[in-house]
Amino acid sequence: MTLPGGTTPLPRAARPVRQVPSRATRTRGTAPTCDNPRRLTTMADRVTVIGWDGSPLTRAARSALSAATLVAGAAHHLALPEVPPGAERIRLGSVGLAARRIAGHRGSAVVLADGDPGLFGVVRTLRAPEYGLEVEVVPAVSSVAAAFARAGMPWDDAQIVVAHRRTLRRAVNVCRAHPKVAVLTSPGAGPAELALLLDGIHRTFVICEELGTDREQVTVLTSDKVADHMWRDPNVVIVIGGTAGPAPLTGTGGWIAGRKTRLPAGRPRLGPAARRGAALGGGRVRRPAGRPAGPAR
Known part of the structure; x- marks a missing residue:
């Protein structure tokens, strides 16, 4: 079939498909954006935060370290014999900078911290919305x-x-x-x-x-x-x-x-x-x- 003007229509399978952004990424009057423009678009396959109090590492901690392709921590953490020799090592100075490196890493990342990393530790920074990291935590005894x-x-x-x-x-x-x-x-x-x-x-x-x-x-x-x-x-x-303050009202135990x-x-x-x-x-x-x-x- 020939259309007016001498053009021939394309077969249905050959017609270009119009890409329509989803509601989650569509903003009226602007180009499509993600829900959180500050959030990094890549993410490590697995992020494990391991606390260390000087005692031998647990089985879960050793297992995560043995599979790590990136390890971040202080100098005494990176010197632990359980750190794989072939893993990329990041000296943990600024947690924010380390979080960006981890978010862009493709592989298994481990962050080593002293004591319980969930008590005024690195877990809060790593879970901040701008990094978008989901972490597994292996805690130790806090200071x-x-x-x-x-x-x-x-x-x-x-x-x-x-x-x-x-x-x-x-x-x-x-x-x-x-x-x-x-x-x-x-x-x-x-x-x-x-x-x-x-x-x-x-x-x-x-x-x-x-x-x-x-x-x-x-x-x-x-x-x-x-x-x-x-x-x-x-x-x-x-x-x-x-x-x-006032003494407990009842009993001797805390609640x-x-x-x-x-x-x-x-x-x-x-x-x-x-x-x-x-x-x-x-x-x-x-x-x-x-x-x-x-x-x-």
Whole structure:
């Protein structure tokens, strides 16, 4: 059949197909876009975040590492013998930059972090919408849990804060307002700076340096003496004292984490290891022999 003008129509199978964007990607008056233009379009096949507290890696952690084609972590993580020699290695400085590298990687990626990576750790950044990473987490004992274990104290009634140079005063205010606070410190926002900003307010500090390593030390001091010492990173500080909240209404067990509880009058009750340090006027308690070396976060 010939159409007016001498043209012949194409067979149905040969006609060009018009591409219509889906409703999820169609925006009126603009070119088709994705739902989240900041989200990266490629993604690693598998991302596993492994926490490490110095103890031997679990079977799940070893299995994920053995299959990894990319491993990100600090220098002491990348030196672990379980890291495959042929895997690409990324020194974990900026978590955001590492997340972009991981998102563009085709293969199995592993991120190594100290302690529990879900507690003020890398999991939050990796799961941010702009990276779009879905992760599997193999946690270890967090530095907060390890610090309270060394002190022999429960911590379901403790506040937990992170201290940086710019946010140190905010952490200090939490220590003023609550009777039991765990502070995850950082360079320039450590035990000495924390004690100085308390400005005469009396507290007891339990300072846990390099937890899980052969250089681990636990020190108990009153806040007025903390600034007289040099402290090694990384460290966790438990700050105890101040006005306690009301006692539990019923029973002796807790039911909600972070609740204020009444501390006993006088000096806080510490566990045996921490008491040995306090009895020496703020002496240091070294890690018992035989504990596996490695940091906890």
